[in-house]
Amino acid sequence: MAYIYFDHNATTPLDPAVLEAMMPFLHEAHGNASSFHSPGREAREAVDLARKQVASLIGAQPAEIVFTSGGTEADNHALRGVIARVKAGAGQPPHLVTSAIEHPAVLNTAQMLEQQGCAVSYLPVDEYGRVRPEDARSAINDATALVSVMLANNEVGTIQPVAAIAAIARERKAIMHTDAVQGLGRIPVDVDALGVDLLSISAHKVYGPKGIGALYIRRGTRIAPLIYGGHQERRRRGGTENVPAIVGFGRACELAGELLAESAAREARLRDRLEQGIRERIEHVRINGHPSERLPNTLNVGFTFVEGESLLMNLDIERVAVSTGSACSSGDLQPSHVLLAMGFEAEAAHGTLRFSLGRRTTEEEIATVLDVLVRVVARVRAMSPMYRDFIKGRRPAAASKA
Amino acid sequence: MAYIYFDHNATTPLDPAVLEAMMPFLHEAHGNASSFHSPGREAREAVDLARKQVASLIGAQPAEIVFTSGGTEADNHALRGVIARVKAGAGQPPHLVTSAIEHPAVLNTAQMLEQQGCAVSYLPVDEYGRVRPEDARSAINDATALVSVMLANNEVGTIQPVAAIAAIARERKAIMHTDAVQGLGRIPVDVDALGVDLLSISAHKVYGPKGIGALYIRRGTRIAPLIYGGHQERRRRGGTENVPAIVGFGRACELAGELLAESAAREARLRDRLEQGIRERIEHVRINGHPSERLPNTLNVGFTFVEGESLLMNLDIERVAVSTGSACSSGDLQPSHVLLAMGFEAEAAHGTLRFSLGRRTTEEEIATVLDVLVRVVARVRAMSPMYRDFIKGRRPAAASKA
Amino acid sequence: MEPYTEKVMDHIRNPRNVGEIDDPDGVGEIGNPICGDVMRLYIKVEDNRITDAKFQTFGCGAAIAVSSMLTELVIGKTIEDALRLSNRAVAEALDGLPPVKMHCSALGEDALRAAIRDYMAKQGQQLCVCGELDCPCRPECEERERTRERAHAAAHGIEVEAPEDSPATAGGSTN
Amino acid sequence: MEPYTEKVMDHIRNPRNVGEIDDPDGVGEIGNPICGDVMRLYIKVEDNRITDAKFQTFGCGAAIAVSSMLTELVIGKTIEDALRLSNRAVAEALDGLPPVKMHCSALGEDALRAAIRDYMAKQGQQLCVCGELDCPCRPECEERERTRERAHAAAHGIEVEAPEDSPATAGGSTN
Numbered sequence A, B: 001m002a003y004i005y006f007d008h009n010a011t012t013p014l015d016p017a018v019l020e021a022m023m024p025f026l027h028e029a030h031g032n033a034s035s036f037h038s039p040g041r042e043a044r045e046a047v048d049l050a051r052k053q054v055a056s057l058i059g060a061q062p063a064e065i066v067f068t069s070g071g072t073e074a075d076n077h078a079l080r081g082v083i084a085r086v087k088a089g090a091g092q093p094p095h096l097v098t099s100a101i102e103h104p105a106v107l108n109t110a111q112m113l114e115q116q117g118c119a120v121s122y123l124p125v126d127e128y129g130r131v132r133p134e135d136a137r138s139a140i141n142d143a144t145a146l147v148s149v150m151l152a153n154n155e156v157g158t159i160q161p162v163a164a165i166a167a168i169a170r171e172r173k174a175i176m177h178t179d180a181v182q183g184l185g186r187i188p189v190d191v192d193a194l195g196v197d198l199l200s201i202s203a204h205k206v207y208g209p210k211g212i213g214a215l216y217i218r219r220g221t222r223i224a225p226l227i228y229g230g231h232q233e234r235r236r237r238g239g240t241e242n243v244p245a246i247v248g249f250g251r252a253c254e255l256a257g258e259l260l261a262e263s264a265a266r267e268a269r270l271r272d273r274l275e276q277g278i279r280e281r282i283e284h285v286r287i288n289g290h291p292s293e294r295l296p297n298t299l300n301v302g303f304t305f306v307e308g309e310s311l312l313m314n315l316d317i318e319r320v321a322v323s324t325g326s327a328c329s330s331g332d333l334q335p336s337h338v339l340l341a342m343g344f345e346a347e348a349a350h351g352t353l354r355f356s357l358g359r360r361t362t363e364e365e366i367a368t369v370l371d372v373l374v375r376v377v378a379r380v381r382a383m384s385p386m387y388r389d390f391i392k393g394r395r396p397a398a399a400s401k402a
Numbered sequence C, D: 001m002e003p004y005t006e007k008v009m010d011h012i013r014n015p016r017n018v019g020e021i022d023d024p025d026g027v028g029e030i031g032n033p034i035c036g037d038v039m040r041l042y043i044k045v046e047d048n049r050i051t052d053a054k055f056q057t058f059g060c061g062a063a064i065a066v067s068s069m070l071t072e073l074v075i076g077k078t079i080e081d082a083l084r085l086s087n088r089a090v091a092e093a094l095d096g097l098p099p100v101k102m103h104c105s106a107l108g109e110d111a112l113r114a115a116i117r118d119y120m121a122k123q124g125q126q127l128c129v130c131g132e133l134d135c136p137c138r139p140e141c142e143e144r145e146r147t148r149e150r151a152h153a154a155a156h157g158i159e160v161e162a163p164e165d166s167p168a169t170a171g172g173s174t175n
C-alpha cells in the first residue's frame, strides 16, 4: 500500500514543476549569483525573477524580499533585527509583544531576547486558539518596538486577526511582524491588506525546496541584519545565494498563486469530510481550533483516553503519516504549548493528532485514513487503563475539554 | 566555444554523483527529518549518515557537526555564539582576535560585535598574506574569548599557520575558530591536527549544493545558538533540516576525501603551468600570495596598468570566467582588503585577477586561457592612459609592488 | 529525536500481554503527572513465581513497548528475580531507547514494583520501595523514592541532550 | 550588483574611438584617487564643432563603456551642445548603469568638460567649471565642484543601496 501523507504542515513534497525549474541550476548553470561573469549573471537573473515571483504572491515589491535559509531564520531576523536597532537608542528596555501560540522559532527567540533584557508580553488566546485584538491593544505600550503575531497556527490551523492587530500596532508606532509560514499558499496573503511591516515565509511549506525562505521587509523598516557577510541581498543577508533553491521558491510561489483558490476549496472539502467521518465513526473526540477561521487543510483532533504518539506510531505502521498536536513525538516531551494556551489540561493536550492535507490528497485517501483510524483508535484504546475504567463506569467521560 | 570556468573559489559545480545522492530526497523522500513517522525517519537516517560523512572528512565526531545554511552562517555562529556566552559573566568587555584578511562573513561580524562593545584586534599579515603567530601571541590578553583566523584565504590562497595560532590560543584559554571554507577538499583539514574548537565549512565550495554548510563545535565548547527555533541539531540550530542539501553535502565530503590527494596534485600542476605561462608571455605582472603555502588551485595575478573588472569583462566576452582580486566587480567599489593588508597601494590592488581551478580543469583550458589572456591584456592595456604614458617613457614601471 | 529500534516498533505493532487479569494476585499502577502517561500491570503469582502478567498503558510508543517487553521478561521469574529487573535491562531488551525516552522505561520498573508490593501486602509482607522485604530503613527509602519521582517528572520537562545554558525552549511541534 | 545592459557589454566588447589624437585641440584627464580609475579624452574642434574624439581609460567596464559612448555622442556636436551633455544622458544612452556604477558616468562628463576647458583656454577663453563661459561667480562654482568631487570619491567607498544604519562592511570579494 502506498504511504498516505497527511503531514503537509510539517513539510510538503517538492512539486515536479518546481524541481524542473531548479534542475538547470543543479546541473550546468552553477554560477555564483554574486560573480560578475556570465555564469554569475545568469544566476543573478534567475534570482531576480524568483524575487519577483515571491514578491508578487504576497503583494510586495521585489526589493522588499530578503531570501533566508527558511522560516526560522526569517523569524529570528525579524525579532532580533528590530530589537537590535532599538536597543542602541532608548533608555528603557525595548518591549516585544507576541502570542503564547507562536512557533518555537518566534517563542524561543523571544525568550532569548528576554534573557538579554528585552521585555516581552505573550498574548493569551481564546479556546479556539485566537488572539484577541483588545489584548494586543492593552499589551502595547510606549516602549513597544515590535508586535509579532502569526498568521495561522501550525498545530491547530487557527487564523489570527493579524490585520486588526497590525492596525493597532501602527497607531502605536510599533513595527508589525507576522509569521505567515503556514498561511502562504493556503489563504490569501497580502502585505498591504494585512498592514504588516515584516512577514516570514518558507518554501518547503508551499511545495518548494527546503532550506529557503524569505523575510518581507517593508521599505523603510528599521531592521539590522541577522547574518553578516558579503553584499548579498543588498547587504541585508550575507552568504552565497542558494540559487537553485531560490529559483524553486519563485516557481513554487507562482504555482501557489495559480492554484490557491482551487486547492483551498478542495482541501477544505476533503478536510471537512475527514472531520465529519471522525465525528460519526469515533466516540469521544474533540475538534481543536477555530470552527471557521482555520486553515483549509488542517484538522486537529483530540482522542480521549489515548496518547498521541502511540496513535501516530500505530498509524505509521498502517502507512499513514500524521503528527501529534504536541511535539512529544519529536523529542520534546512537553504537552503542546498551543493546546495549553487554549486552556486544555496537560492530559487532554496529549491525545491529539494533526491531519494536514495537501494538493495531492484524494477522496480515497480520506476514506482509507478513516478506516485505519477507526481501527487504530480502537486498538490503542483497548490498551488504555483510562478507557477500561471509563467502560467499566469507573471514570467520567474523560478529561476532555470541548 | 564552451565556457571555461576558472572561478572555483567562488563556487563549484555540483558533482553529478552528489546530485544523484540528492535526487531521491528531491523526489519521493520528502519527509521532515524531525517528523516521527516513516518518511520523517527515512530523512533522519539520511541526515545521520551525512553527518558522519562530513565529520569523517575533518576528523570530528558526528555529534560535533551542526548543519548551517552555509559558511557565512557558520562564521556568524562561531563569533557571535562564543561572544554571547562570555558577555553574560565578565566585567571587562570580551575580546576577539581575528585577522585583517578574513572573509567578510567574519570581518563584518567582528565589526558588528565591535559596535556592540566587544574589543576586536585585527592581526596584520606579511607581504604574502600570512598572519604571524607571534602577532597572535601579543594580541591575546586575559579577556580574549575567541581567536578566529582563516585556514586559507579566498582571494590569494595563502594558507595560514592555524595550528601554531591555535596552540597559543589554547595556552591562553581562548577558544579557537578557523574559517576552513576554502581549505576543505583542497588541503587536508583535521580538527585535532589544527587544534581548533570551532571550524566553518561550506558545501558549495566542494562540489556540493549551495545553501548548506556546517560548524564543527568541539565537545564542551561554550557557544550559544545563532538561530533559535525547534529542537533540530540538538537545539543548536533551529529550522527544518534541509535534507537534500545535507545529503548532498555528506556525499560531497565523502568524494572530497577520496579525491583530495590526486586533485590537489593535478590542480597544482595546472595552476603552476598557468602561472609560468603568464610570467613568460605577459610583461608587468606580479603573482600575489605565498609562493608555497598556497591553495593548490589558486592563482592571483596583478596586471599593471589595467583595472581588474575591465579584464574580467573582456575575458567573459571570450568565455572565460575568473574573478577580480578586488570585489569591485561584485558591487563593492573598495580595493581588495586582502591586498591592501598585504601592503599594496590601492591602484596596484585594482588590476588583479583570481584564477581558481577545479576538478574538471584541463590542460587544454589552461592553454586556451593563456592565449585569451595575452590578447585581452594587450587589448585593455591599449586603452589605458597609464600604459600609454609608460610606453612613451612618461611613467615608471608602474605602481606595482612585487 | 532518534527513531525507535526495530524491536520497539515490533512491540508497538504487536504488543504482548495487553489486557487485564480477572483475579490478579497483584496490581500496580504508576502515573506521571506531567505527560499523563499511566501504566497498569497485573500479575498472577504461584509458588513465589510470576505465572502471568498483563498490562494497560496510556502512553507513548516507548511506554507501550516497555510495558509489553516487561510482561514478557517477568513471566516465569521468581519474585526476587523480578525485583532485580531494572529499567535499563528492559530498555536493553528493546535494543535501546532514544535518549529522551530512557525515562519511559522507569515507568515499567515502577509499575512492576508496585504490582509486587501489592502482592506482598496481600501476603501480609511489607515490600519496601527499595525492593527489600521488611527493610529496616523504610522512611528513608520512601523519601528517596519521592525524589526519584520528581526526577522522572523533571525528565518530562527537560530535554536530555540540551546544550548547556541553552535557554529553555518552548514546547510544541516545530513545524 | 545588477548586471550590465547589452549596450554596455557591446561598448566593452567593441569600444569606439579608443586611442589618442596626435595634435588635439583639447585634452582632459580626470582621475579618481580612490578606485584609481582614470579617463583621458582628446578632442578635435573645427568651427566650434567637435569633429573627432578619442579616449584612453583605466577603469571598470562601466568607465570604458561610458568613455566609448561619450565619444560617439560628442562627435558632431557644437561646444555649447557638448557642454549640455550630462552624465545621466550618457548613462541613458547605454540603457542605464547598475546603481553602484552610476557615479562612473560622472568620470565621462568631467573628462569632457576638462577637454573643452583646455580647448577654451587655448582660445583665450575661461570656461567656468559650471559650464558657463566667463562665469561671474567662478570661485563659488569651483568650490561647488570640489564638493562634487568629494562626493564622487565617497561614492567609491559607500554602497549606494546599503540599508540605513548597516555597519560599514569590509571590502573584498565575498567568496
Ligand SMILES: Cc1ncc(COP(=O)(O)O)c(C=O)c1O
Pocket: A009, A010, A069, A070, A071, A072, A073, A075, A103, A105, A150, A152, A153, A154, A179, A181, A182, A202, A203, A204, A212, A213, B238, B239, B240, C174, C175
Ligand atoms: C508557523 C511556522 N513558523 C516557522 C516555521 C519554521 O520554518 P522553517 O522550517 O522553514 O525554518 C514553521 C515550520 O517549521 C512554521 O510552521
Ligand SMILES: Cc1ncc(COP(=O)(O)O)c(C=O)c1O
Pocket: A238, A239, A240, B009, B010, B069, B070, B071, B072, B073, B075, B103, B105, B150, B152, B153, B154, B179, B181, B182, B202, B203, B204, B212, B213, D174, D175
Ligand atoms: C573563506 C570563506 N569564508 C566564508 C565564505 C562564505 O561561505 P558561504 O558562501 O557558504 O556563505 C566563503 C565563500 O563565499 C569563503 O571563501
Ligand code: FES
Pocket: A328, A333, C032, C035, C037, C059, C060, C061, C062, C063, C101, C103, C104, C107, C156
Ligand atoms: S512515558 Fe512519558 S513520554 Fe514516554
Ligand code: FES
Pocket: B328, B333, D032, D035, D037, D059, D060, D061, D062, D063, D101, D103, D104, D107, D156
Ligand atoms: S569609475 Fe570607479 S568603479 Fe567605475
